[in-house]
Amino acid sequence: MKSYIHELGVIDKTGKTHPVKFKQGLNVVTGKSSTGKSALIEIFDYCFGSGEYTVPKGIITDSAALYYVYLNVNDQDFVFGRLPDGEKKAFFKREDGYHPDKINRSYFVDSHFIALDKFKKHVRGLFLDIDDVDVSLVTREQRKFNAKAPTPSIRSFASFMLQHQNLVANKHALFYRFDEKEKRDQVIEHTKIFLGLVDQKFFHLSQEKERLTAEAKRIDREQNSNKQLAEKQKQRIEPVLRQLYASMGLDEDYVTLQDILNHPQDAKERLDKIIRPEKISPLSDAITQRYFQLQQELAAKTTNLRRFQRQAASITRHITEEEKLVASGETFQLHETIQIAKSVCPFCRAEHEQLQQSAEHLKQAVSKLANNLKQAKPMRAKFESSLLDTERQIEQLSNEVIAITSQISEIEKSEKVLQEKKSLYESILVYKAKLDMLIDAVTFVNDAEVDERLKAARKALKEIELDLKKYNYKDELAKADQAVNHYMQDIGTYFEFEDSYKPINLHFSFETFDLYHLNSKDEKIFLRSMGSGANWLYSHVTLFLALHKYFASLGKKCAIPSILFLDQPTQVYFPSFKFDKSETFNKETIQKLENRSEGERQIDDDMKAVENLFSRLSIYSCEVEKEEGFAPQIIVTDHADNLTLSDGTDFEMLVNGNRWRNRGLINPVP
Numbered sequence: 001m002k003s004y005i006h007e008l009g010v011i012d013k014t015g016k017t018h019p020v021k022f023k024q025g026l027n028v029v030t031g032k033s034s035t036g037k038s039a040l041i042e043i044f045d046y047c048f049g050s051g052e053y054t055v056p057k058g059i060i061t062d063s064a065a066l067y068y069v070y071l072n073v074n075d076q077d078f079v080f081g082r083l084p085d086g087e088k089k090a091f092f093k094r095e096d097g098y099h100p101d102k103i104n105r106s107y108f109v110d111s112h113f114i115a116l117d118k119f120k121k122h123v124r125g126l127f128l129d130i131d132d133v134d135v136s137l138v139t140r141e142q143r144k145f146n147a148k149a150p151t152p153s154i155r156s157f158a159s160f161m162l163q164h165q166n167l168v169a170n171k172h173a174l175f176y177r178f179d180e181k182e183k184r185d186q187v188i189e190h191t192k193i194f195l196g197l198v199d200q201k202f203f204h205l206s207q208e209k210e211r212l213t214a215e216a217k218r219i220d221r222e223q224n225s226n227k228q229l230a231e232k233q234k235q236r237i238e239p240v241l242r243q244l245y246a247s248m249g250l251d252e253d254y255v256t257l258q259d260i261l262n263h264p265q266d267a268k269e270r271l272d273k274i275i276r277p278e279k280i281s282p283l284s285d286a287i288t289q290r291y292f293q294l295q296q297e298l299a300a301k302t303t304n305l306r307r308f309q310r311q312a313a314s315i316t317r318h319i320t321e322e323e324k325l326v327a328s329g330e331t332f333q334l335h336e337t338i339q340i341a342k343s344v345c346p347f348c349r350a351e352h353e354q355l356q357q358s359a360e361h362l363k364q365a366v367s368k369l370a371n372n373l374k375q376a377k378p379m380r381a382k383f384e385s386s387l388l389d390t391e392r393q394i395e396q397l398s399n400e401v402i403a404i405t406s407q408i409s410e411i412e413k414s415e416k417v418l419q420e421k422k423s424l425y426e427s428i429l430v431y432k433a434k435l436d437m438l439i440d441a442v443t444f445v446n447d448a449e450v451d452e453r454l455k456a457a458r459k460a461l462k463e464i465e466l467d468l469k470k471y472n473y474k475d476e477l478a479k480a481d482q483a484v485n486h487y488m489q490d491i492g493t494y495f496e497f498e499d500s501y502k503p504i505n506l507h508f509s510f511e512t513f514d515l516y517h518l519n520s521k522d523e524k525i526f527l528r529s530m531g532s533g534a535n536w537l538y539s540h541v542t543l544f545l546a547l548h549k550y551f552a553s554l555g556k557k558c559a560i561p562s563i564l565f566l567d568q569p570t571q572v573y574f575p576s577f578k579f580d581k582s583e584t585f586n587k588e589t590i591q592k593l594e595n596r597s598e599g600e601r602q603i604d605d606d607m608k609a610v611e612n613l614f615s616r617l618s619i620y621s622c623e624v625e626k627e628e629g630f631a632p633q634i635i636v637t638d639h640a641d642n643l644t645l646s647d648g649t650d651f652e653m654l655v656n657g658n659r660w661r662n663r664g665l666i667n668p669v670p
Contacts, residue, residue, distance in 0.1 A: 001127055001551075003561035004633040006070040006077070006098045008044055012063040014670045015105045020658055025621040025631040028614070028651070030641040031660025032581055036060050037637035038165055039665060041565045043067045045162060046082050049120045049154050053086040063666050066091075066108055070098065071563075073126045074556065080123070081108050090119035123154045127559040130193060135206035138214075152190040152559075159187050160551075160560050163544060165567040169537040171528050174515055184513070191510055195480060196557035197473040205468050212461040219454040226450060229443060230261055237261075237438050239407045244431040246290035246411075247424070249281030264442040275432050277425050291411050298404045305397040308390055315387045322380060477510045480550065484508050487546035494616050495538040496609050501530065506542060515543055533572040534609070541569065541613070545620055548632040552624055562632040569613065570640045573606040583661045585641035615646040618654070622647070 009019035020029065020040060029037050042055045047069040055061055061084060068081040068091070077098055081091030093112045095102075114122070134140045134149045159175040167173060178184040192198050238257050245253065254274050260267040485507050492504040505518045516524040517539075527539055544564055551558045574590060582589045590603050617634055625631035641659065643651045 001074055001556060001559055001561055002630050003071060003073045003563055005044070005563060005635070006072060007100060007103075008040065008047070008069040009067075009103075010043070010060060010064045010666060011066040011068070011103075011105050011108075012666060012670050013065045015065075016670070017103055017105075018666050019100065019103065020665065021100070021656070022633065022635060023656065024633055025625065026617050026654055027633065027635045027656065027658070028640075028654040029635065029637045029658040029660070030585070030639065030655055031664070032583070032639065033579060034058070035660040035663070036665030037660065038567050040635070040637055041162055041164060041567050044069055044565065045158055047080045047090070048158060049090065049116065049123065050158070051088070051116065053084065055084070059664065059666050059669055063670050065105065068103065068108070070095075070100070070103065072098070073561070076126070078123075078126070079103070079107075080119075081113075083113075088116040089113045090116050092119055092122050120154055124152065127154065127157070127561070128152055128193065130200045130203075132200065133190070133193065133203050135203055136210050137207050138210065150186055152193050153186075156183075156187045156190055156194070157560055159183075160544075160547060161563050162565050163540060163567060163569075164565075165571065168540050168566055168569050169533050169572050170540075171530065171536045174527065174540065174543065175513065178513075188511075188513055192473045192477060194559045195476075195510075195551075196554060196559065197476045198471050202468070202471050202473075205464050209461065209464045209468065212457055212464065216454065216457040216461060219450060219457060223447075223450050223454060226447060233261060233438075233442055235403070237435070237442075239403065239410075240431060240435045240438060242290060243287075243407065243410060244275075244428065244435060246286040247428050247431060248275070248279060249286045250279070251286070260439055261442065264439050268436060268439045271432070271435070275428060280424060280428065287411060291408065294404055294408050294411070298401065298408065301397055301401050301404060305394065305401060308393045308397065312387060312390045312394060315383055315390060319380060319383045319387070322383065480510050481508065483553070484510075484543075484546045484550050487549050488542050491545050491549075491616070491620065492538065492542040494612070495542060496612065497535055497538055498532055501525075501535060504538075504542070506539065508543060508546075515539060537569055537572045541566070545617075549620075549624055552628040552630065552632055555628070562630070564632055564634045566634065566636045566638075568638050569636065570610050570638050573610055574639065585639060585661075610640050611643045611645065614640070614643050614651070614654075615649075618645055618649045619647050 004024045005022050007019045007021040009017060011017050029040060031037055036059075039055055039060050046053060046055060047067055055064070055067070064084045066081055066083055068079060070077070070079050072078075077095040079091065079093045079095060083089065091108050091112050092114060130152060132148060133151055140146060140148060155177070159177050162176045164176060167176060173179065175184070175187070178187070234257060237260060241253075241255075241257060241260070255267050255270050259270075488506040488508065489504075492506055495504070497504045501517055501519075506515060507518055507524075508515050514526065516526045517530065518524060527536060530536065530539065544566075548562060548564055551560050552562055574593070576593045579593060582593075590607075614636070617636065621631040621634065641651075641655075641661075645651060
């Protein structure tokens, strides 16, 4: 998102304001050691919601009464402020433009100081409109206190904006705050939000998808449960109903089984009207036909049952034999030598080789068998699975045989009752009473209503899945990788990487946040394996320039502020400048501080590399502004000064009055 700092600074204890003013694009703050250059990045970080007060101890911390940042976010102006006591409060105020004359101690009234957590939410609202990033409410319920997943924070932006002095040329770390795994994981997880690939609706849709998926599964289970219940009720009622109709000699089902399941009470009333003495057909052989039909079914089921029982016995025997075979293979020992006698003719005393050859073949066969036994893979699992399936078939057939036998017994019993009572109607009433009892136990299931609910849930789920497909953020992240890698290829070409890494071929992934050089052998060489501080520096700079160019290309869609701090990148070339107290920056000063021997790299070469670095930063800013309409604001704090840039940019324009050779950030010191 288009953002830039108008100014940041300190208000000292006497009430005097010490501002550092910036413009859009490239800015340079140059000066000698201990003037407060590195404090600028810490002041910005502190005012941007850091919970730690890390401004370097010294004149600044001794003098400061308040720190502030005046910045523009998407054409709106804001002032953030923090007191130096480390309290969990921050100042937040909107402005209708940039009014530097307003900034003094009285401007920061107590009523605009708010709790730090609330401040972060206020500032987040300038960049993002999101409150809930849970894709699963079930996962949320499993968290302690049913807490929401951490929402994106402005603190995550700092990882993309700040390259501290100890980070800008670090071979072990690329991003600020990534030394804490939790913060690193949050930045990676939230990047798809920062890049505008997903929004609040995405997370709400994901939650609704989870809910509807669970609802559809629940209804599906209910439907299956209803089917199983209906099947059990059928199995209980159908035999009794068949016996009743057969006993009455009826040729048609006046009340069907489905009628009973659909409308139990209505079916019961209709049966009451049917089961009358005058409806009985004593000459019908229906009961006899029913009896013989059951006998035939019993014979068929019994045959199948015995077949499966034999199959189970066979599998059990195979399992036992397989166990013995495996055990034999483990204990079998093949003798290393075998004595083979010669075959000699008793008459001519001639020796024959046929027996010896046969013995050799036998020896080879025995050896092969021994190896096969030792290497044999057990098949017990397959046998056991097959045995389990067979046992289930046996159980089912056994239940069916018992049920048919029971029905046959019922017919035989009813005939005996008929002989004793001399009344067919009384025998039928026994079936009627049993059927009434079963009908009273029927659980009514409205399958149509369940089907409609399932259809509605699946339809809503399909619509949500179609909406979620529109986001397709994984493919978009892959495209983002390609864009950044393309930018790095172009940017890295102009930096002075070592010859063994030329042409530089850096690759970055938004999925892992790893950076590596892919060489001509397709080997991934990560930063930690690349030698030389210059390689580490240029890898950092190349990556962050490429990232911010990509962010700029996204425009308002990207939430990450287009601000980048580079703190003392030239330390790679001039490591001794931490002792720089000179009022000038020139070759003589550098030579004196560095005190290099004749065999070491020449100062002129290092100066060319430094000038090239700043030239490329200047060219980059101009190119991005030309392409996107604005350039990311780059703030470089360094010792380097009075450089000649290859693009013709006047270095003095980049410094813009921020040269601290005869002064520091606090000027004058109270």
